[in-house]
Amino acid sequence: MNTHSPHIRPVIRQLDDGVANRIAAGEVVERPASAVKELVENALDAGARRVDVTIAQGGKALIRVADDGCGMTAEDLPLALSRHATSKIDGSDLLAISSFGFRGEALPSLGAVGRLTITSRAGEDGAEIRVTGGHADPVRPAAANRGTVVELRDLFFATPARLKFLRSERAETQAIADVIRRLAMAEPSVAFSLSDEDRVIFRADAEQGDLFDALHARLTRVMGREFIDNAIRIDAERDGVRLTGFAALPTYSRGAAVAQHVFVNTRPVRDKLLTGALRAGYFDVLPSGRHPAAVLFVDCDPQFVDVNVHPAKAEVRFRDPSLVRGMVVSTLRHSLAGESRRASDTVSAATLAAFQTGGQAEAPRRYQMEYRPNTPSRAAIQTAYQAQAPGFEGFSETPSARFEAVSESDFGTDAPLGAARAQIHENYIVAQTGDGMILVDQHAAHERLVYERLKTLADENGITSQSLLIPEIVELPEEDAARVLSVAEDLAALGLHVEPFGGGAVAVREIPALLGKLDAAALIRDIADDLADQGASDRLKARVDAVLSSMACHGSVRSGRRMTADEMNALLREMERTPRSGQCNHGRPTWVKLSLNDIERLFGRKD
Structure with missing residues (x-):
């Protein structure tokens, strides 16, 4: 007034x-x-x-x-x-x-x-x-x-x-x-x-060594040993702009953006452009509600950036923001793909802790549990004795584990993910490596493989479709049907052909051939949900990736599918060749590893 x-x-x-x-x-x-x-x-x-x-x-x-x-x-x-x-x-x-x-x-x-x-x-x-x-x-x-x-x-x-x-x-x-x-x-x-x-x-003493040695030591002190053990080194340069630092594996994530630190010419900033680029770099390897952990440094000519746009100098403005954003996104994605077979050490620690507590403890969402490298717990020992008692009373006639004879000459344990030895509960593959064992979630792993294959095909020659003998009619709320039909051309390029069928109905006439038999109605509903999650975003890449992720989920090996030894080993070998195979499309780990030393500690063979 x-x-x-x-x-x-x-x-x-x-x-x-x-x-x-x-x-x-x-x-x-x-x-x-x-x-x-x-x-x-x-x-x-x-x-x-x-x-x-x-x-x-x-x-x-x-x-x-x-x-x-x-x-x-x-x-x-x-x-x-x-x-x-x-x-x-x-x-x-x-x-x-x-x-x-x-x-x-x-x-x-x-x-x-x-x-x-x-x-x-x-x-x-x-x-x-x-x-x-x-x-x-x-x-x-x-x-x-x-x-x-x-x-x-x-x-x-x-x-x-x-x-x-x-x-x-x-x-x-x-x-x-x-x-x-x-x-x-x-x-x-x-x-x-x-x-x-x-x-x-x-307190932190002055660190010695070159740029990365000094930063590695300082981050160990400031961020903790756990962060640096689960981080990958970032180092890239483009058109006079250099990006360095450490970014954590997707399986080492946080419930909030508290472990994200970005610096421009060593100045700590909270810049929306850079934090947005950081999130985009982890776009399809983190579950919803999880945030990446990273310490990144952007170094450039002072003439390239204006640091005088905020009273507290917390924000900056780049002369070419698209160059910086694109560099951060592509570098993170490339670096994470290069560590495709590596999973967070905390996942294995949580697995060990679950074994050692007799299955009573529940791992927190960031997969970190107390690790006690001692003898097994009393509950675990009692469970083991009962399992070894004469008569095996209560043993199910329908086994939950299937053991396959595997030829060492065909699939050696020297492979990164080892040789398949068994399938348990018709969803988990047990593989033996030279120094331990691997436990693989077959559905999550195959979902990532199909997703990456779909992305490659979409980028190269497009995805081949196959016509349905009888079009499938999917009833949707009108707003969901409108979302799906608004991207009909994009879906057609991905091998999925849809048409309006009156009201909120959508007719599916062709599906991607790569996916084989699938529930088209469930796929369309998931795509509608993914498009709703994208909000008003007009970024084609985000929409396409969301659709491909839904397709991959519906076209992957389902839980409950029995696999032969050859199929299991083929899955392991493809995981070794595929970028980002350490996480499914939703960011969960696809496999965990237990070293032989850790297994021997579980049975009291080692201190």
Whole structure:
């Protein structure tokens, strides 16, 4: 509501520096973690090789950032507290920005809303300046090591209303720790520490070695050994843009996007273009509701990217966004395809844990369970004794396991997925390898194989169709029928010919020959559901892949199908040749492996 009188002209006034700095602080310093981010970035821009951060009460009472960078002279200190004063850019070229900070707003903004003290030494003598609520004291000499110490006390004391919007001390401390971990990933050659008044929250020494060795060591410390053990190395370059980092296998996924970290020229960003490209790279290897884990670095000429489009510099804008997005998507897909036979180690760990707990434990959704490499549990031993008791009472006359005689000369155990030895419950193939065993879900595995075959045919020459002797009429809700008929031309290119049949009915006249006999009505309904999941997206590739995935599911070997030894081994060999065969179309693992050492631990043969 406009409270000004229409007859009185508002007066334009020049804001004083204190008010201007407090307004700037509202953009730059949202919470203690924002202040820590600005100060640590300043330290890194100063060439620091070690950054130590100390906080109290979640950063509300104290934030102290000490570095061993180039430092400042006594003459530099008052200028550093002036708005729009910076040593990091040439004012004539705002597109050649290679530093973290460049606006020159952080220090005066912090001085406007808290009690700020800066102690620094660049040469022989140290100096100190204090700012309280925007009012600076004169510079005075001070004892100091080379580098800079910035101490911020009583954050927002000058704007107490802001304190009401802060979260709990624990939540603010966690936010600060997240900032330090992200910056530690960006600069693996720099040592970091974060402490509160009585404990160390995070510590990472400077990593040695080349780019990937240092990053591997730092991510082990920050993301955890489990992430790095289940990640693949990413390294690609196109038209002056380089993509590096580590991306986790699809079977190592998370329930939220909390393990996705993207950096542009070492700057941590939360950019929609890049996170969208990351999701697209995992498009058909993750189940719904799961999110990939990755740490990716995009490096390019500073002229190629504008980092000055967001007040907190959290977003960027590329000169050629399609180039960057396409590179991220294609690199991830190619890298994941190259690791097609590898599954997350946590899947095997969950399998072992299920054995060791007598089948009572249930693996969580990310397939990670407590691993105890000891003797079998009491329940497991009791079950084994009962199974070996004389008479085999209760043994079913309809066996759930079928053992096949397999010729070693035809199918050796030296193959990556080994030689098929049995089929259990008419859905799982047991294969023997040189150093253990493989358990394969035949339906999930064949579903992926058919899917990849369909994609290849669709990309190359199109999919051959076969006519139905009698067209199958499928009744659908009118909105679903409209969705299916709206992509009729796309479906025809995939070997599936549909026509309207009045109302919500759809007539299926031809089906893909590759799929053989199938339930056309069920396929059409699934395709309608997939198209609904795509929403209003007009991306042809996404629609086609969704349809092909449904076709593959209906055209694959079903659970309950008995397979001969030759069929089982043929399936294993094709899995070894097919990209992304470690996961089905929905992102679930198609096989798990148990090493011989792990099997022997289950029976107490090894400690």
